[in-house]
Amino acid sequence: MHPGLWREIWILIGIAVLSLFFGALTDHPFLIAACGFGFYIAWTLRHLRNLHRWLLDRRAGDIPEAGGLWGEVFDEIYKLVKQASRRQDQLSGMLARFQKAASAMPDAVVVLSQAGDIEWANRSAAGLIGIRYPHDAGVRLLNLLRVPGFAQYLERGEYVEPLEITSPDNREIHVSIQITPFGSSQKLVIGRDVTRLMRLEQMRRHFVANVSHELRTPLTVLGGYVETLRQMDQIKMEDLKKHLSTMHEQSLRMQRLVDDLLMLSKLETASPRTHDEPVDVSALLTSLKEQAMLLSGENHHDITLETDPSLKLLGSREELHSAFSNLINNAVRYTPAGGTIRLTWRAAGDGAEFAVTDTGEGIAPEHFPHLTERFYRVDTARSRASGGTGLGLSIVKHVLLRHDARLEIESDVGQGSAFHCVFPEQRVARA
Structure with a gap:
């Protein structure tokens, strides 16, 4: 048995013995016993009242002082309270870190209560599914996310497969919704942007x-x-x-x-290039010009070449050959017989530029954003008749990206086109 409890028992025995002793002297043993035990009960109730007040408002002060068994009880309660406070601080810290991490996620994260109300949401939820926290806290999710099929998906209770919806704020964004139940009938709603996919x-x-x-x-x-x-x-x-x-x-x-x-x-x-070789562009274009004249054949195009032999490019000769030949062959295919095709390789600012200019039919401006897409054709019938595959400009785009360059297009319908491959300074090697 605990020593403190033994002490209380001996106090009660002492009160009983003293009550019998003084009761025998005064001939009122029960009155003396009642006074003794009443004092003990009052002393116990006083400590119980102090403990109750402290539990109701622990901010009022430190835990009450007491001796004996009550003192030990107060000390143990104080230890438990301190431990609970430390655990609460740890949980609060973990919750804060979780919210901070979830807020930094690109995916939308929404925590729902058992009733389907919004308890918390991260910043990405605003842009993807239109949930703004804390403005929408406590509002039912179904009242805000009104998209076809979502209500049935939420109430169905089977969340093995995600639900793909359109963002209510931006019809061009597609979101994959995945719901995960947790806790006591709570739900974690995660929305992922799958537009690119x-x-x-x-x-x-x-x-x-x-x-x-x-x-x-x-x-x-x-x-x-x-x-x-x-x-x-x-x-x-x-x-x-x-x-x-x-x-x-x-x-x-x-x-x-x-x-x-x-x-x-x-x-x-292919992985990004780490070792580049100096490419003699002038020699490469001279060879491509001869091939273009053979491709021209009976059309007798006037093909001219102007190059700066002192300018070389750091890169892949095979890839540059593919890009340049596609541009030149396109000019030959889409320029009427007797037309002019001009090839130039020259310095441009701090870098260099390869340009193919023709007197063909030209391209309307609305086609410019799509010219480098696979199989995109301005004139499908003519492209196939000329033997084009629809992949040439897409190859050009990827080659230029791998050489830190860009493609610039100038064209007027009926007056011809000009394709410029602009290379940065770090890609140019001067003799």
Whole structure:
């Protein structure tokens, strides 16, 4: 038994003994005992009242002083209170750190009560799902987030699959909502911006559709000619040469498409270049000009080249060859017969610039933002007739990005176009 409790028991025994002793002297033992035990009860009630007052308002002062068993009780209660206060401070600190971390998250985070009211939300919730804390604290989430399907999703109780919605504040932002129950029927709502993922998925679908469409035409032509040749008993040499020539053109078209796709995939997935070599752009353009004249053929384009042999570029010769050849070949394909194509390589400010200027039909300004997209064509029929794959300017864009350069486009409908590849100073090496 606790020593303090023994002490209280001995006090009660002492009161009883003294009451019997003084009661025998005064012939009033019960009166003396009642006074003794009444004093003990009053002393106990006084300590109990002090403890009750202190528990009601602990800010009023320190814990009451007392001796004996009550003193030990007060000391133990004081220790428990201090421990609870430290735990509360720790929990408050953890909660503050959690809120600070959640506030810094790019995803929307909303804590709902058992009734579905908003208890807390981070800053990102305002831009993604229109919840502004503390202004919307205590408001039901369903009253603020009125988007199709969300009410059924929240009340259904099955949150294995996320729900994709459109942001109520910005119709161009797509948000993936995921709900996680926790605690006593509370819910944690997390909204993630999936706009980029949806755009990538849309681009992927368009890419697959475009590749399938681009390959279907030459494959159909090849299949048709092969089937025709199989069914012919006798084949004239002239017809055979004609058919084989067409089949060869279609196979080259598919080969160009596959080569451009491989080059584009390589550019998109390759790691940033760490070792660059000096590229003799003048020599490279001289070779590309000769190829352009062969491509021009009977169209007899007037192709001129002006270069500064002292300017070299730090980069990949293979990638620059691909970008420059695409620009030059586009100029040859889309410039009418007898037109002029001018190639220039010169210093521009602190850097350098490669430009291809033609006298073709030109491009309307509304097409400029889309020219570097995959398979985008200003004139689909003419592009396919000229043998283009629709990937040339997309390759140019990625090559220039890998060389810290930019593409500038100038064009007037009916007066021609000019494509400028502007390279920064750190990419230019002067002889």
